[in-house]
Amino acid sequence: xxxxxxxxxxxxxxxxxxxxxxxxxxxxxxxxxxxxxxxxxxxxxxxxxxxxxxxxxxxxxxxxxxxxxxxxxxxxxxxxxxxxxxxxxxxxxxxxxxxxxxxxxxxxxxxxxxxxxxxxxxxxxxxxxxxxxxxxxxxxxxxxxxxxxxxxxxxxxxxxxxxxxxxxxxxxxxxxxxxxxxxxxxxxxxxxxxxxxxxxxxxxxxxxxxxxxxxxxxxxxxxxxxxxxxxxxxxxxxxxxxxxxxxxxxxxxxxxxxxxxxxxxxxxxxxxxxxxxxxxxxxxxxxxxxxxxxxxxxxxxxxxxxxxxxxxxxxxxxxxxxxxxxxxxxxxxxxxxxxxxxxxxxxx
Numbered sequence: 001x002x003x004x005x006x007x008x009x010x011x012x013x014x015x016x017x018x019x020x021x022x023x024x025x026x027x028x029x030x031x032x033x034x035x036x037x038x039x040x041x042x043x044x045x046x047x048x049x050x051x052x053x054x055x056x057x058x059x060x061x062x063x064x065x066x067x068x069x070x071x072x073x074x075x076x077x078x079x080x081x082x083x084x085x086x087x088x089x090x091x092x093x094x095x096x097x098x099x100x101x102x103x104x105x106x107x108x109x110x111x112x113x114x115x116x117x118x119x120x121x122x123x124x125x126x127x128x129x130x131x132x133x134x135x136x137x138x139x140x141x142x143x144x145x146x147x148x149x150x151x152x153x154x155x156x157x158x159x160x161x162x163x164x165x166x167x168x169x170x171x172x173x174x175x176x177x178x179x180x181x182x183x184x185x186x187x188x189x190x191x192x193x194x195x196x197x198x199x200x201x202x203x204x205x206x207x208x209x210x211x212x213x214x215x216x217x218x219x220x221x222x223x224x225x226x227x228x229x230x231x232x233x234x235x236x237x238x239x240x241x242x243x244x245x246x247x248x249x250x251x252x253x254x255x256x257x258x259x260x261x262x263x264x265x266x267x268x269x270x271x272x273x274x275x276x277x278x279x280x281x282x283x284x285x286x287x288x289x290x291x292x293x294x295x296x297x298x299x300x301x302x303x304x305x306x307x308x309x310x311x312x313x314x315x316x317x318x319x320x321x322x323x324x325x326x327x328x329x330x331x332x333x334x335x336x337x338x339x340x341x342x343x344x345x346x347x348x
Contacts, residue, residue, distance in 0.1 A: 009246070009253045010045045010222040012111075012137075012198070013239060015268060016076065017088055019230030020052035021293045022276050025065040029075040035227070035267050036076040039083065042259035044239075046084040046109055049076045052232065052293060053323075054113065055087055055094030055102060061326050062093075063296075069098070070105050077106030084109045084135060091121045092324075096128050103132060112158075113139035113169065115322055116146040119154040123161045130162040137165040137222065139200060142322055143183060144174040144289055152186035165196035165222050170211060171323065173204025173233060173282075174289040180211050184218035198222030201237040203229055204286025206278050208237030209245055216251070223253075228264040230272070233292030234282035240264045284310040288317030297326050301333035311336055 016032055027035075032049065039047050050069045051057035058065040065072075069087070077085055086109040087102045088094075099110060110129045112122045122138060129136045138158040143151060155166040168175075168183045175183075180199070187197055199215035201208040201224065212223050225242045229235030240260040246253050274296075281299065285292055290313050298316070302309040315332050 006252060007221065009216070009251060010196075010198075011239070011243070011253055011255055012046045012048060012086065012222055012224045013039050013044045013083075013226060014048050014200075014224050014236055015039065015226040015230045015239070016072070017048040017050050017054075018052060018232060018236055019226050019268070020050075020065070021232035021296065022230050022235065023271055023273060024296060025051050025058065025063050027066065027072065029067060029071060031267075031271065032072050032075040033079050035263065037079040038259065038263035038267060039227070040080045041256075042263060043255040044083050045254070046086045047076060047080060048086040048088060048111065049073050050087045050102075053093060054090045055098040057090070057093055061324075070101055073102055073105040073107055086111060088113060089125055090114070090323075091125055096125060099125065099129060103134065107134075109135035109137070111137045111139055111167075112163070113141055116140040116143050116151055116154060116169075119157040122158060126158065126161040126163055136163050137167060137196075137198060138163040139167045139169040141169045141171045142291060143168050143170050144172060144179060145320070145322070148182040148186035151183050152190050155187050156190050159191055159195050163195070165198050166191065167198040167200050167222070167224075168215065169200040170202055171200075171291050172289045173202030173208070173286040173292060175207075175211065176205075177207065177210055177214050180214045181218055184215060184220060188219060196221045198224065200224040202231065202286070202292045203234040203237060203278060204282050204292065206234075208235075209242055212237050212242050213245065213249075227260065227268040228272070229276045230268050231276065231292070233285045233295050234278045235276040238264070281309045281313070284313045288314045290317045290321065291323045293323065294321070294326065294329060297329045301329050304330075305333040305337045307333050307336045307340070
């Protein structure tokens, strides 16, 4: 267990990236400026700004943004003075050219994210970013879908490409605390001691803060959170809550907890057209092990085809759908609707 109060934590805020999912990628440029300025003033280490699915994520499949990534990034760059401006890139969606443009707009850190079994597709993106002098963190998404040892082997690949930090990324909020601990232990066994580790937690089972604390106890130095939990599904670990807990634990994080509280309550929570919380639908995401960003898509399909959102989510989990397969949500809803109709006709 490692909770050395002298160890400085790197606090990565995701309100303006993962939080995009919660409002259908609808932040205005003024909202980006206001939230980024408040986060910077409150002392976070880094602020992530892109479409919810990363650079070039705006699409029919993932959802169209109200602005381009470069517009959002440039707006944040206008007001951020201390925090490191960060972007997300999913290989196969965003390209090196997109990353170059983000760098020119002010981004100095990138988080390259792949499915937890596909680290090999990140090589060229990591290498370019390191050559450009960027800080490079890597997210192995849907971490519950790979066992600890092979998960760590994927992390080792990313380290070999030049990653500064590897994250356990619980995109479904489906892990339990021992699952988080086991993945960090497995990484600790094979990663270089200079390679940092981090935690990106979703709160679908109500364990987001517990995951962050467990990660710190296993030596993680980078911790994600978002204001008011703003994020896909039940959201990320609420940043203001985590910092309050970290204060109580005497951890060194450098953030102003009251400033984060105010930003969460005054700036972010009023934007939520659907409350970011653990409820029957978001709980079903963690229960079924489904990508958190499927929530709004599944709710839309539920309204169109009259199928309980929970049934859609559980079936998506049974089929082991992953990020990038949002278009399959309608197919699943149609299959369930047909099965219901066939059952009703058979009962007549």
